[in-house]
Amino acid sequence: MSEPATNRELLVFEAARRVHDGECVIVGTGLPLLAALVAQRTHAPRVQLIIESGVVFPTVLPTPMSVVDPRLMHAPSRLGSLLEVLGGFVQRGLVDVGFLGGAQVDERANINSTWVEGDDGKRRRLPGSGGANDIASSCRRLVVLMSHERRRFPARCDFVTSPGFLSGPGARRAAGLPPMSVTVLTDLCVLEGDDDEGRLRLAALMPGVSVDDVLDRMQFVPVVPEDVAVVSQPPASQLDLLREVLDPDRRYFPEAAGMTEKA
Amino acid sequence: MRDVLDGTTRLDGTARLDGTRGAGGTAASFAAAAAAAAASAASSGADEKCGSASNDDKVMSAAEAVRRFVLPGSIVGMGGQNINRCPMALVHEIVRQGVGGLVLMGCNLSLPADMLVAAGLVVRTEQGSGNLERYGTLFAWRRAVERGEIVVEDHSHLTMVTRFLAGSLGLPFIPTLSLLGSDMAPPADGTPRGSMAAAVDPWAGQPVVLLRKARPDVSLLHVHAADARGNVIIEGVTSHEIEMAKASAVTIVTCEELVEDHEVSRRPEQVSLPSAYVGAVVVQPFGAFPTSVYRRYDFSEDDIVEYQSVARAGDADVRRWLDEHVRAVADFDGFLARRDPAGTVRAELVSTMETITMETITMETML
Known part of the structure; x- marks a missing residue:
């Protein structure tokens, strides 16, 4: 057995269920x-x-x-x-x-892969967009895979490389972008959202992970429903x-x- | 001519031999490249076009090609992507000749860009990304950017290749649906920022971003095969290379194999890039090592990991590495001989590529 x-590994299977x-x-390499x-x-x-x-x-x-x-x-x-x-x-x-990764994902599912501000206040240069901005600009469904660390989930990204819901409901349309739904998969949980909601909500937890475990490792509070499902094996x-x-x-x-x- | 400018070129990369070249390139830059070629070409003919030595025979050494076409302050289009078909032999030669003040353009800037930065030859980059994916970031580039030594214009991969497309079509600008709403987007009032400006589709009334054409002075490609006239054959993916080369004043190719003109003439539809865009053909087997060439050889993971660990350690380390492996040898064959004296590494890479490109292979038979 x-x-x-x-x-x-569950993150990979959960991502597979989105296809x-x-x-x-469109995929890159990795998970x-x-x-x-x-x-x-x-x-x-x-x-x-x-x-x-x-x-x-x-x-x-x-x-x-x-x-x-x-x-x-x-x-x-x-x-x-x-x-x-x-x-x-x-x-x-x-x-x-479209599948993406990133250094930061914020409350409104915007993604940063360009630069982050370090603890010393200095900018730390990252690789940049690659195809990520193009994918987030034109795909209708986005799946973002992240390692769940507090620094990676700020309320607002230091730099928006790839557009999620931008400033909130209706903002993508105003910017000239098509509607999009986003799933963020981490080693702790599943977060989801779409244009109409304009922000991420906690959709499921990985086995053995509590809501508090998730919130402790984020700088914003996603919408948390009464009952949160648990990801199955x-x-x-x-x-x-x-x-x-x-x-x-x-x-x-x-x-x-x-x-x-x-x- | 090469002494007109040195590494003190202005940070925006606009100070040039002809004083007019901006990031968009001009007909004047085209003429400058051609003039440079004519000045140094022993056998230059009256009918020279596209900065070539002769339209029938553009074969020359990497040293000669770099001397003719890569000038201080040149806007250089970088071929290859990540671990695939990077123009390593040409970049080694630029490091040896120490041609500085360069502006690098590309979609993904990879190993060769990091070496040019580490050698202190780069003042500006315009790119969609700078990294080696699973093998890490471009450490020398990252440090130089963080210290403010290199000015960066950030794009996506699609917007860079779209800029090259505009250049290749002779268009001044071209719209895109990328960048909208992001922090890379230009000001909404239409004021240009760098090579971008916000605009509205006159028919649909929807926002778009206008991208200024990109026209490198010289692009560097490593390819599978070319004939002496400069007709180029690439197998497998071409990333952004074809649009970039067609947008460039001139392109230098290194090739795995020089083929007879009549072999190309027999299958002209397989030509990836016609000779009009190519100024120099350098025959250099394993010229992309340690990156891969589809159907020829796999990438050398050990060599890439070694460079990355040196580059991560610091600028002094990577400069020492360049001294020992690049500047201490006469040419790229010398480098290959130093890295892989018995040829066993290369034989292994060829063998691996043969295995993974066998048509009958399946995932299960790999196990």
Whole structure:
């Protein structure tokens, strides 16, 4: 019998549940890619993946470390360009779900990956948007994967790289952006929201995590309903899929393999 | 000509050989690049175009290509993305020649950009991202930005490639639906900020962002194959490279393989970039090492991790690394020989790539 899923593994399965059969999904590498692959090999066999570097509808081999890793380019429909994917698919409106990460997510689901202010008041430079702004500007559903740390959940991002609900209900429309729903998945909980709400609400907790555990690690208070669901364990077959097929060397779960993450 | 400007170029990158080149590039920059080529080309013909040596034979060494086309203060378009097909051989040569005051443009700036920054050759970057994904950020770039030594204009990947698209089409600007509402967006009153300005779609009445064209003075690409005329064949994804090269005054390519003209003529639809945009062809097998070339060789994780650990340690460390591995050798073959004396690393990377690009492979057979 397999060990039950850790909360970081559960995050992958919970992300996979956000992908429906036949949808077009844009993913980078890491946990979002694993989530899309879990979906593809379980409940959503006809999910179509696209990768910003130009890879259209590939079969993925274990275990890509980059959006240009050749392991991500197996048997695709096309190997094209960044313009084709971020322009011809994402901005064109052909993508259903976008997966992102970020350094900060705020109360209104805005995402920062450009710079943060350090404890010394100095700006700490981060990589920047990449395709994230494009994805958050044009996709109708966004799934954001985050490590749940207090510094990563400020009331307001130091810099809005990728638009969530901006200043609140109606703000996306006023800015010229289409409506969007957002799911933020962390190792502690699931947060959700859409344009009409204009802010995030606590939708579910990871097993063994309390509402207070979540709130203690955030600088804002999300909407908290009376009853909050608990994320369920995946079937053992799906755990085996993740651990033995999709990421056999545990590249994305170094804690499970007793490794330390490189670089 | 190369001594006209040195590393003291103005931070906005506008001080140039012809004094007029802004971030958008001009016909004058095109002429300057061509003139520079003509000045140093021993065999320059009267019919020179696109800064080429000769339209029939643009093959030259990396040292010569960099001497001709990468001038102090040049706006340099950076090919490659993350761990794939980065123009490492050309960037090593720029480090050896110490060409400074550079403005780097690209979508994802990666390993080669970090080396140019670490060598103190960069004054400004315009990019969608600066990182190596799972292998970490660009440590030298990050430190230089945080110290205020490099001016940065932030874009998304799509807006950078859209700017190159405008440049490639000869358009002054082009709209995008990205950036709207974010902190990268320009002022709502339409005042331009950097290469962006807010506007309204005249038909739909909806907000858009206008992007100024981007026109690098010289772009650097590493490709699979080229013929002597400069017709380029790239296999696999091209990221932003084709739009960027077509927007540039001139492009230098290093290639894994030089092919006969007639091989290209037989399958012209497979040409990724026609010769009109290419000024120099440098034959350099493993010219992207330690990054990958699709169907040729995988990336060298050990070498990338080593560079990242050196770069993370500090500027003195990475300068020492550049001294030992780049400046101490004559050319990129010298670097490869130093890194991998017996060729075993390269053989392994070729073998790995063969395995993962086999058509019959499945995820299960990888196990």
